[in-house]
Amino acid sequence: MCRTGRSTPSPRRSSTRCRGGSPPEADDGPSSSKSRHPPPYPGPVRRGLNRLVYDSSGTQQTNPGAAQSSARLGRLSVAHDLRLFSSESVTEGHPDKICDSISDAILDAMLEVDPDSRVAVETVVTTGLVHVVGEVSTRGYVEIPRIVRRRLMEIGFDSSEKGFDGTTCGVSVSIGEQSPEIADGVTESLESRSSGGAIEADDRAGAGDQGLMFGYAVRETPELMPLPIALAHRLARRLTEVRKDGTLDYLRPDGKTQVTVGYDENDIPVALDTVVISTQHNPGVTHEQLETDLRREVIDPVLAAEGLPDLDVTSLKLLINPSGSFVVGGPMGDAGLTGRKIIVDTYGGMARHGGGAFSGKDPSKVDRSAAYAMRWVAKNVVAAGLAERVEVQVAYAIGRANPVGLYVETFGTGTVDRKVIEDAIRKVFDLRPAAIIRELDLKRPIYGPTSAYGHFGRTDVDLPWERVNRTADLRAAAGL
Template identity: 25%
Template sequence: MKTIELVGYGHPDRFADYISEKILVENLKQDQKAKVAAEVMVTRNIVFLGGEIYSKAKIDYKKLVYEAIEKVYGNKWWPNYQNVRIINDIKAQSPELIKIQQEEIVAADQGVIYGFYNQKRYERIIMLYQIIDSLQKKFPIAPDWKLLFNQELKELSISVCGVKAKVHPNINLFLKQQFLKYNLKINVIVNPKGEWLIGGPLSDTGLTGRKLMIDAFGAGVSHGGGAFCGKDFSKVDKTGVLIASKLAYKISQQKKVKTVLVELNYKIGDKIPKVIVRTYKKNKMFEFNYNYDLSLNDWIKEANILEVDWSEIVLKGGVIFYLKDILK
C-alpha cells in the first residue's frame, strides 16, 4: 500500500458515479423506502441510464443528467452538451427482492465487503484532495485529472487536463510548495506525456463502478467487487463499507494498532454479517472472528445515512470524505 491512486470528479467514470448517486439521492428525497440500483454509461453523445428501481418518486431524469453535466463540466469542458442524447432504460426492481424488505431492511444480495482503517493513509488521501482543490482554484484546469502518489519514493505523478504545456512548470512549482505546507518534499511530475487538452466524456467513456479501487481507500486495499455508488442501503456493497470501516476504526483504537482490515460476509436476507478482522503490527498479521450484533436496519437508523447527499460526497472525493467525519 505504498502508492495512492486518485482521480477527479470530472473523470468520466467518476462522473458516471456522480449521476448514479444523484439518482439515488433524488429518489430518497421523495421516498425514503426507495430501492435503487442505478447504473450509468457516459459517452461523448449519449448518457445511458440503466439499473433497477422501486420507488414512488417522480423524477425527470433528462433534467437530472443535464444539471449534472452543467455542474461538473458546463459548456467550457463539454461544448454543446445540451445536444447529448439521454437514454433511460431504468426498470422496476424484481418483486422477489422487494418482498424480502417488507418488515425491515436486510441484505438485498450476498456479498463480501471490506472496511479499512489506517490514520496516515486517510490523512494522506484527504491531503491530496485538498492540494488538488487548491490547484483548481489557482489554475484553469479541467475537473478531469488523475494522480499517483508514491509515498516510499516521495513522488507525485499527475495528469491534468485543460492547460497548455507552457503552464506545466508553474503547476509543478505550485504543487511542490503545497506539499511543503505539510512538511513534505516531493518530486512532482506533471503531464508526463505532454499536453492533455481534451478530457472528460469527450475523450473517454465513463461507467459507474469502474473506479472501485478509488473508493477502496486509494487502491491497494482489499475490495469485494461491488460498486459503492448508486445503491440504496439494503445493498451491502454500499452500507457494508461504512459499517466495516467504522468497525475497523473502533478496533484500531481498542487494540492500539495502526492498520485494521475488516471483512463482512452477508447472505441475501441477512440482518447481521459474519465478521473477520485482520490487524497488522510489526509486519505480522493477526486474524480473528468478531461478534457483531447490530442489524443492518438498526445501523441505518443509528447512522442517519438517509439524509446524506451522496452525490456531493463524490464531488468531494468519495466515501473517505464521509468516513473522516464519523471516524472520531
C-alpha cells in the same frame, strides 16, 4: 516523534507509530490501570513546509522548511531501499467519475422525495451522449434528464469547446422497477419468514444481496487513512478548486493524480517519492506554464497543508502531464461507466475490496451500507487504541438479516488479542442492514459529495461513518 518496531511478525505492518497532535473527536474511554495499553488515538503532528524548489526534471532541489531525512535512510537510495506504494485519485471530470456523480445525484433526488426509495442506477457517458439505466422503486418522481444536465454543468462540461456540453448532449433513460423477488427478500428477511412474524424489527429487513465488504483504518493521517490515497485525493480536489475559482481558468474538468510513498522496514511511511498529475487544459497552454502553475497553486499548498513531518522529500520527483498535451478529455476522450473506480473510492489499494461499487445504490444495498459500516468499525477500533492498523470484513447472504461472517486482521499491531477485538466489535456494533441504516442515518440525500475524491477519510464533508463515537464502548468491551 517515535517509531518503534514490534517483535510480532506481520505480513505488512508490524510497528507502533507515536506522533503528537490533536486527536479526532472521540468519546473518552473508561480509565484503566493497564498503562501498557495506549490511550485513544492522539493524531499526528501537522506542520507546514516552506515552498518547494525543483529543477527542470521535476526533482526537488531544496526544501528549507522540510524536516531532515530520517537517520535510517542514511545515504541509501529511496527508490532502491524502500518499498514504494502508490495510490491514485481522479477529479470529478474524469469520465467514470462523471457517471458516479450522475448516479449519486439521481439517488439523492429520489431519497429527497421518498427516503424509502430502492435505487440501483448505472450511467454511461460517451461523446455527446449520457445513458442512464437501472432499477428503481419509489413513491416519488424526479426529472432524470434535468438532474443529468445540471450535474454536468456543475462539473464544468458546459461548452462544446471542452468536448462535452451538458445543455445540448443527448440523455436517454432506461429505468425499470426493482425485481419483486429481491424486494420481498429485503422487506421480509429469512429470519422473519422463519419466525412466523414474531421477530425484532431489525431482523425483519434482509440484505439486498450476498457479498463481502471490507473496512480499513491505519494511523498514518489524522483521518486514519493510508497516506498515499489521502495525498492523491487532496491533489485532485485542489485541481478542481483552482479550476473552479478561476485561479487557473485554463484548466478543464478531467484530471488524475498519483502519489508514491516510500515505506521502511517497519512499514512506516518515511519518504515522498513521486507525484504524478495529469490534467486537461485549454489549447495553447505550454507545458512550462502548466508545470510552474501546478507546482505553485496545487502541489505546494497541498504538501504544506499536510505538513508531512515524518517524510523525506529530498528525492521527490514531480511528473506533470508526462504524456504531453491533454486537451481532449472527459467523455470525448474516453467512455465512462459507473463503478469503475472502486479502488480510488476506498483505500487506494492498501486494503482489500469486496468488488461491489457504491455510487447509484440506496442503503438497502449492503455493497454500500455495509462497506460504510466497516469503515466506521475500523476507524473506531484504531481510534480506541486497540490496534495501529486494522482491516475488518463482513459478509451477508441475500435476504438474511444477520451477517454470515466477521473477520478481523490487525497485522501484528493489536494491543489486545485479535479475538478480543472481534468480540468487542460484535458487542458494540449491530451489523444487521436495518441497524446500519438506522445508526448511520443513511436514508438521507448525502451521497453526492462521496462520488468523487473518496468515500472515506473525507475532511471536507461530514459523513456519519467517519465519526469516532464508539471508542469508549470498544475499550470497555475489550477490558481496557
